[in-house]
Amino acid sequence: MNVVTNNKWIGQRTIRPDGMDKVTGRAQFAADTTMPGMIWGKVLRSPHPHARIKSIDTSKAEKLPGVKAVVTSKDIVDFPIEKGAVMLGIQDMRWMCRNVMARDKALFPGHPVAAVAATTEAIAEEACKLIEVDYEVLPWSIEIDDALKPDAPVLHEFNKFDGKPSNIVGRLEHKKGDIAEGFKKADVVIERTFTTRPVHQGYIEPHACLISVAPDGKTTIWSSSQGQFMVRAMTAYLTGIPQSDIRAIPAEIGGGFGGKTIVYLEPLATLLAKKSGRPVKMVMTREEVMRATGPTSGSKSTVTIGATKDGKIVAAHGTFYLQAGAFPGSPIRGAAGCSFTPYDIPNLLSEGYDVCSNRSKVAAYRAPGAPIGAYAVECVLDEVAEALKMDPLDFRLKNAAKEGTKAAHGPVFPRIGYIETVEAAKASPHYAAPLGDGHGKLRGRGVASGFWFNAGGESSAQVNITEDGNVVVTTGHPDIGGSRAGIANICAELLGIDYRRVSVIIGDTQTVGFSNLTGGSRVLFASSMVVTQSTEKIIQTLRERAAKIWEIDPEAVKWENGAAHPASPNAGQFEPLTLEELAEKAPAMGGPIGAGVQLNTQGADGGFGTHVCDVEVDVDLGIARVIRYTAVQDVGRAIHPGYVEGQLQGGVAQGIGWALNEEYIYTKEGKVDNPGFLDYRMPVCSDLPMIDCIMVEIPNPKHPQGVKGVGEVPLVPVMAAVANAIYNALGKRFYALPMSPPKVLEVLEAPTQQAAE
Amino acid sequence: MAKVHVTTTINGEPMEFLCEPSDTMLDALRGPLALTGSKEGCASGDCGACSITIDDRLVCSCLMLAVESEGHEIRTIEGLAQGEKLHPLQQKFLEMAALQCGICTSGMLVASDALLKKNPDPSEEEVRFWLAGNLCRCTGYDKIVRAVMETAAEMRAN
Numbered sequence A: 001m002n003v004v005t006n007n008k009w010i011g012q013r014t015i016r017p018d019g020m021d022k023v024t025g026r027a028q029f030a031a032d033t034t035m036p037g038m039i040w041g042k043v044l045r046s047p048h049p050h051a052r053i054k055s056i057d058t059s060k061a062e063k064l065p066g067v068k069a070v071v072t073s074k075d076i077v078d079f080p081i082e083k084g085a086v087m088l089g090i091q092d093m094r095w096m097c098r099n100v101m102a103r104d105k106a107l108f109p110g111h112p113v114a115a116v117a118a119t120t121e122a123i124a125e126e127a128c129k130l131i132e133v134d135y136e137v138l139p140w141s142i143e144i145d146d147a148l149k150p151d152a153p154v155l156h157e158f159n160k161f162d163g164k165p166s167n168i169v170g171r172l173e174h175k176k177g178d179i180a181e182g183f184k185k186a187d188v189v190i191e192r193t194f195t196t197r198p199v200h201q202g203y204i205e206p207h208a209c210l211i212s213v214a215p216d217g218k219t220t221i222w223s224s225s226q227g228q229f230m231v232r233a234m235t236a237y238l239t240g241i242p243q244s245d246i247r248a249i250p251a252e253i254g255g256g257f258g259g260k261t262i263v264y265l266e267p268l269a270t271l272l273a274k275k276s277g278r279p280v281k282m283v284m285t286r287e288e289v290m291r292a293t294g295p296t297s298g299s300k301s302t303v304t305i306g307a308t309k310d311g312k313i314v315a316a317h318g319t320f321y322l323q324a325g326a327f328p329g330s331p332i333r334g335a336a337g338c339s340f341t342p343y344d345i346p347n348l349l350s351e352g353y354d355v356c357s358n359r360s361k362v363a364a365y366r367a368p369g370a371p372i373g374a375y376a377v378e379c380v381l382d383e384v385a386e387a388l389k390m391d392p393l394d395f396r397l398k399n400a401a402k403e404g405t406k407a408a409h410g411p412v413f414p415r416i417g418y419i420e421t422v423e424a425a426k427a428s429p430h431y432a433a434p435l436g437d438g439h440g441k442l443r444g445r446g447v448a449s450g451f452w453f454n455a456g457g458e459s460s461a462q463v464n465i466t467e468d469g470n471v472v473v474t475t476g477h478p479d480i481g482g483s484r485a486g487i488a489n490i491c492a493e494l495l496g497i498d499y500r501r502v503s504v505i506i507g508d509t510q511t512v513g514f515s516n517l518t519g520g521s522r523v524l525f526a527s528s529m530v531v532t533q534s535t536e537k538i539i540q541t542l543r544e545r546a547a548k549i550w551e552i553d554p555e556a557v558k559w560e561n562g563a564a565h566p567a568s569p570n571a572g573q574f575e576p577l578t579l580e581e582l583a584e585k586a587p588a589m590g591g592p593i594g595a596g597v598q599l600n601t602q603g604a605d606g607g608f609g610t611h612v613c614d615v616e617v618d619v620d621l622g623i624a625r626v627i628r629y630t631a632v633q634d635v636g637r638a639i640h641p642g643y644v645e646g647q648l649q650g651g652v653a654q655g656i657g658w659a660l661n662e663e664y665i666y667t668k669e670g671k672v673d674n675p676g677f678l679d680y681r682m683p684v685c686s687d688l689p690m691i692d693c694i695m696v697e698i699p700n701p702k703h704p705q706g707v708k709g710v711g712e713v714p715l716v717p718v719m720a721a722v723a724n725a726i727y728n729a730l731g732k733r734f735y736a737l738p739m740s741p742p743k744v745l746e747v748l749e750a751p752t753q754q755a756a757e
Numbered sequence B: 001m002a003k004v005h006v007t008t009t010i011n012g013e014p015m016e017f018l019c020e021p022s023d024t025m026l027d028a029l030r031g032p033l034a035l036t037g038s039k040e041g042c043a044s045g046d047c048g049a050c051s052i053t054i055d056d057r058l059v060c061s062c063l064m065l066a067v068e069s070e071g072h073e074i075r076t077i078e079g080l081a082q083g084e085k086l087h088p089l090q091q092k093f094l095e096m097a098a099l100q101c102g103i104c105t106s107g108m109l110v111a112s113d114a115l116l117k118k119n120p121d122p123s124e125e126e127v128r129f130w131l132a133g134n135l136c137r138c139t140g141y142d143k144i145v146r147a148v149m150e151t152a153a154e155m156r157a158n
Helices: A019-023 A059-063 A093-100 A121-130 A179-184 A228-239 A266-276 A286-292 A332-338 A370-387 A392-398 A418-426 A483-495 A523-550 A579-584 A641-660 A718-730 A741-749 B025-030 B088-095 B105-118 B124-133 B142-157
Strands: A039-045 A051-057 A067-072 A112-118 A132-137 A168-176 A188-196 A208-213 A219-223 A246-250 A280-283 A299-307 A313-325 A347-356 A442-452 A457-465 A471-475 A502-506 A557-560 A563-566 A594-601 A607-618 A623-634 A691-696 B004-010 B013-019 B051-054 B057-060 B073-075
Touching (some): A067 A121, A093 A228, A112 A266, A179 A347, A188 A370, A208 A266, A228 A266, A313 A332, A313 A370, A332 A347, A370 A442, A392 A418, A418 A442, A418 A607, A418 A691, A442 A718, A457 A579, A471 A483, A483 A502, A483 A523, A483 A641, A523 A563, A523 A579, A523 A594, A607 A718, A623 A641, A623 A718, A641 A691, A718 A741, B088 B142, B105 B124, B105 B142, B124 B142
Parallel strands (some): A039 A280, A623 A691
Antiparallel strands (some): A039 A112, A168 A347, A188 A299, A208 A219, A442 A607, A457 A471, A457 A594, B051 B057, B051 B073
16 A cells, blocks of 8 residues: 555644634525625425426516516426437436426426515515416326336326336446356345335535626526536526526535535526516525425335355346436436445346436435445345355455456456455454343344445646735535545645645636536545646746746756755755745746646546444334444545545435435325425434444555545445344344334334245 | 514624514524524424524524514624634534534534533533434534534533
């Protein structure tokens, strides 16, 4: 391992650049800004899961005193279905234009139908009630099984699967070897079917924006998202305003987890602002967030794994049906592509099906699809290991992917750290510790692993030396996990100065070059590449300036500890020139010092994690609690260990919620019945134990600091680790999430064979 | 309906404002008083991002009417630091990476301060149950709980 251990700032737990604003209440999130003359926008939403919109009459609303503008789908740029896909990243604008505002049909309860801007929120709400929508209510389906029935109402009639109109809107498969041949060699074959419920990303900050459109069309968007450039591009597409006229300013983002990688409000607020001539602010209620944004897919997965007596997996088959909601786009790539990837399996077929149904359009959620697939695969692996009487970690080690393994989704692995995560889990104090006495409650331990692709992609940075010799770094990625702290560490390290002299900010769309979404665990990987190259250019300039002053060759100047020095005694005897001194001399020596780099970054290595979970189950109440948890992950290089651990701990907490409590519950009428934090039960502080982290550092050789993405892997193994621990405690397997108290009691009280069906 | 005139004390300063009778304290703080450090995550008292104190009692400002602040003493996140000097909790949150996105941080700090005023030596369990009304989706609470306990230990020693 070529980990450099003498770094001054890389690997240090420095204070994050945005921290002071956040602990004092100064930080400006999306809903925290106002503008002179500002008015308020509200959305009228469909009450029906599925309905044809025959007509909309907005005349009464328009006449209400205080109402300044009304928009409907007629105001949104249409992307006709038959003209084919218009892609922005993974989003098809044909679906986006219909998701932000229903066109011919409303496809879920909460689907926007019209929007109003008025002088107060109360008037805007009142005006929404005055809009008359003539609906033809249609049959609907929400659950996957219902959407796949032969007589199921089809959301998008144009879509055909196997030659017939269908709600199956996409399929992909990854294949390796021949599974039929593989299963013939197996001594043990286990097949199980699993279901998971839709769960929401659960960011605490609701979607919000404030938008001003000047009479010449110049538009300023202040909003919270995982990509100001995505906001600009989507708003441009959906309103017809050119990108050059839209300045999208990234507010601090109060959590996203993938859910803020698409727009909901911005195009509507832009059109309302344009029509009214007034800045328009829109803020979703929590109920709107729960009904109309995200969540991730519910799912139904069947996984079959065959192994020989000596513990070698010879074949595996996974079929993953994921609920897309109103429009195509389930994360089947993550489910089918990641679930088996920690293992070297000679014969593999992994299939994903994208299924539309009448709930809100799916949005990315932390390693989209991968946790759903891993839940099924890692639970079956636990059963196979048990059938073989093998320790579950030894079973994983025996089948672990390593350098040279060909993954079914394509790549041949370079040096990866999966084995190291399993070995570290095995050697952890947690795995060796006795479970302890539950005093009447039953305790159990489970393990699971997970993989996420990680990503590179487009990033831009500008690094400028201020006139007083300090540093300002501007990048283009909203910071949701502490990436600014990582960038400050890296830039300070390269320049050899105190990290507090480096100010890191996130630029808006008109002040920094294009930078793709904050997503895919790409931000620190990609932005540190462009910041490193920019800083290296600056160091080159600083050496040239010193050389000019000393009248020697730039190659004879080295940069060290924040100053230029003669590279060797042969270069001459000169007092070092510090960054401050060179900044002061800049005007006379060639001008301002700064550099920008823009790249489509490559070389993101995938990430692997292995988790160990202890649970305690109250068999009278059906309450399962996680009482100890250890997350092990190959993090490449922990640039700021505090925020790497934070990613691991936060991902685990979300997974525990998904495993034990979180789920969308629907009424008989097809509406979300728990659209608030009281009934949509995310983990609170008293639900969780401390979450121990073991960071394995196998540096990424294709990255200047060895960085690998870390944000998404930690959610992938959790549900299986919890499920396997509950099995270990109770001796009963669960095949459905969440394992909430009523469902645990149901299994505990059922005859044994039912539990396994 | 006419607006109501309210006289109150906010972070030690006498303050007057006008509000609708139906406005919540959170509406007044974020609106006429321009104190946007208190956040609205749910408007139903479930997330705690709007936590403030009224006469040293911890409340969700979204569950309190603005007019109820008449004659009382309100404290918000903006009043936690003394000028340039951070409260020890604020300093510890920074040092121990006890925040990520920051949307819950104001409420967490106000609630933690209220805890330490009541109980300067809380157990981990007491911290966890006290903060159970403050949702955080980023951190898994680990570093928050550690930061509160370590601050308490330091404050006891000083």
